[in-house]
Amino acid sequence: MGKILTLHSPREARSYYLNGTWSPETMYALARKHAVERGDAFAVRDPHQRLSWSDLIARVECVADALHEAGLRSGDRVCVWLPNRIETVVVFLACSRNGYVCNPSLHESYTVEEIAGLMSRVECRAAFVQPGYGADGHQHDIVTRLSHLESIQALFITQAPGQEGAPPLGACAFPRGASSASAPLPSSDPDQIVYLAFTSGTTGQPKGVMHSDNTLLANGRALAKDWSLDERSVILSLSPMSHHIAVVGLEQSLTAGCELVLTDRRSGISPIDWIEQTGATYVMGVPTHAMDLLAAMDARGRPGLGRVSVFYMAGAPIPRDLATRFLRLGITPQNVYGMTESGSHQYTRPTDDAEIITGTCGIACGGYEVRLWNQDAPDEQVGIGEIGEIGGRGAVLMLGYFSDQASTEHSFNSSGWFLSGDLGRLDEHGNLEVVGRKKDLINRGGHKIHPARIEELARRHPHVAAAAALGLPDDRLGEKVCLVIVAQGRTPTTTHLLQHLEKQGLSRFEMPEYVAVADEFPLTPSGKILKRGLLEWVHTGKLVPRSVSEVASPPTQE
Structure with a gap:
């Protein structure tokens, strides 16, 4: 595949390294470090499996070896269309190890044909899928459809729990067992493109957002630091790994060295039971998840939510009464604003008062700046308290849209600020209130x-x-x-x-x-x-x- 054109700037990179927002470690390197130092501690869990850091790295090595044996090279795209399982995390870290680009943002609601179209767009070299999954997986076979994509060199499948069997013709079982000695040395470049995620497409065709290990981990480090996450924390994401919220959870678990818990709605375990069963302390999701949990608590007469002390909410505005209800339960809502392009860059802090938490998305994270720009003249900055388009720049920002020079260029103003398309206002302390989409x-x-x-x-x-x-x-x-x-x-x-x-x-x-x-x-x-x-x-x-x-x-x- 060769090199991918990105917005990576050596000058900016040097400043991020100097101020500590970027580091020389890849996501794989962090996971391996935890395996060496605390190998028996739990790293990741889903309703069917629970792996220690040592077990996780062993799985990662096996997948990395299989992809290398399939002929993949640095920069090649690896697509994942699976239920919310540990295997997605394994593939993600294997890509970080070998220098491949992981694309896990393929949602369950997509059809087989839509998935094939997206994989074709990114010239997918290897895919991990589960037959029968997706909006029409019961009618159309993903393995047969992908066999017609010329770019794919390797196709691996998982089976639903209880349906294990030989893989269909043209596919291999998900790699397991010991890795061979032929695997390449791990990549030591945290500025490589490791993650490609499609935008939600609320206003048109999804764009492929590109991130490096460093642009992802900079966000995870900031969040973990500001919210005091450590190896004792248990992060549970109600959003799937196909959504950027769960990827932010992975970032935080790698930087804090704590367990990441994935939620699979197909397991039959209710979210409220799963949260209590896993001992989650930090729950991540969208406001709809929070509303559903409160309704379940009311129905069961539950006064609390297990060990949960923080509820991260992003993806949509948080209703004020929802945040207030959590505060009364002794659970601190983390009001978060961000995008796939810029991560969870804006969020409230544990010490913020109720008015800040319920009325704003807090201040920008370390390593990122936010300014508001005139929505009709994007090079003119607006004043405090005025509504403007939210713009940002810094260490957590994407490195461009994949194979889309026009969209990349049009997303920035002449001063180099990424324009989000969202409107907001800032108070004198830098707290951001989001008022809506510019196009809305x-x-x-x-x-x-x-x-x-x-x-x-x-x-x-x-x-x-x-x-x-x-x-x-x-x-x-x-x-x-x-x-x-x-x-x-x-x-x-x-x-x-x-x-x-x-x-x-x-x-x-x-x-x-x-x-x-x-x-x-x-x-x-x-x-x-x-x-x-x-x-x-x-x-x-x-x-x-x-x-x-x-x-x-x-x-x-x-």
């Missing part, structure tokens, strides 16, 4: 309306489980606000919903002019509401918004 702004007659505020206030209604505000086309005003809700318990009437929003302080200009009720929302694989999916539902008639004028006096004025 609703333009009503020239008045810019931020959906996040409407959604946050709507979710405070006791009978609203989830909310999304979007702009519907209007011939005269350009767009009008439509509020879509998922109800819990009884469905609130439009009149009561508007009265609730008014009492919460929503201005008349921001008031919804259409309301719709959905049974559920279309979601990305990472759990974010897919607003273009909602607009498609409106277009096809699957979702029919009602004008508030049909049931109440118009709540807006021009």
Whole structure:
């Protein structure tokens, strides 16, 4: 394959090494260090297996040897489409060892054809898959489909627990046993591209984000330091390894030397039982996970959540009442903002007061800077308290989009700040409040309306489980606000919903002019509401918004 074009800058790299945000160790080197120093301590666990650091390294060596024997070279792409199992971590570390690029961001919700398309895009050389997995795995055979991809040199499979057997023709079983002496020496380059992850694609075709060992581990080191994680911690991710949240968990476990627990919904173990069974102290997920856990606690009359003291929440805004509820339970919510491109770079700290935790995503992590830029003039910085596009730069930032020069270039302003596409405001202490996506702004007659505020206030209604505000086309005003809700318990009437929003302080200009009720929302694989999916539902008639004028006096004025 040869070299991959990246944004790696020797000058910037030198500054990161000097200030300690980067180090000479790869992810594999850290895991091997723990195996040497604390080999019997537990490293990683799923519902079916639990490995010590020594066992983990032995598995990694075996996979690294098999990939080398298959003819892979440094820079080759290795794709993983598996349930949330230890094997994904093993492959990831084997890639770090040999200098390959691991692509685990292939979600269960994808079809066989979609997976084949993504593997083809990155010229996948080796793939790890499980027959029958995915959105249509029961109808289409992934092994047969991948046999037609010219780039693939090696195809390995795992079987679902209890379904062990000989691999199908054209595939090999997941490598196990002792490694041979033919394996190459481990890579000593932490600036190599080790991770390729596709974005969630909420606004278009997913892009392939590239990270090195160092850009990943810089984030893990900062989080572990700020939240005092050590070898006694137990990190449990409710998000799968195909989601960047779990990769952040891996980063932290490697830097802290603690156990990483993976959650496999196919195991039949409920999340609340799994958390208590594993002794998790630090739980990671999206706000939906937290809501479901609280509902399970209420249903069972549980006063707490085992040994959990911290709940990391990212991927979507945290409802204020959700964070407040966890605080009352003695569990500190870690309000996190980030992207696959920049990791979990913004988060609250253990010493932050309730207002900071519930109202902001805290300050930037060590080694990363955040500034806000005029959304219409991206080279002009906005002031404290003003809304602007969130921009960042530093040691945790990606090294570009794979084979996509145009998208890479267009993601930065002329000063070299990565522009996230998200809008926010900073207070005088650097705490960031995220107000929404730039592309989600609703333009009503020239008045810019931020959906996040409407959604946050709507979710405070006791009978609203989830909310999304979007702009519907209007011939005269350009767009009008439509509020879509998922109800819990009884469905609130439009009149009561508007009265609730008014009492919460929503201005008349921001008031919804259409309301719709959905049974559920279309979601990305990472759990974010897919607003273009909602607009498609409106277009096809699957979702029919009602004008508030049909049931109440118009709540807006021009």
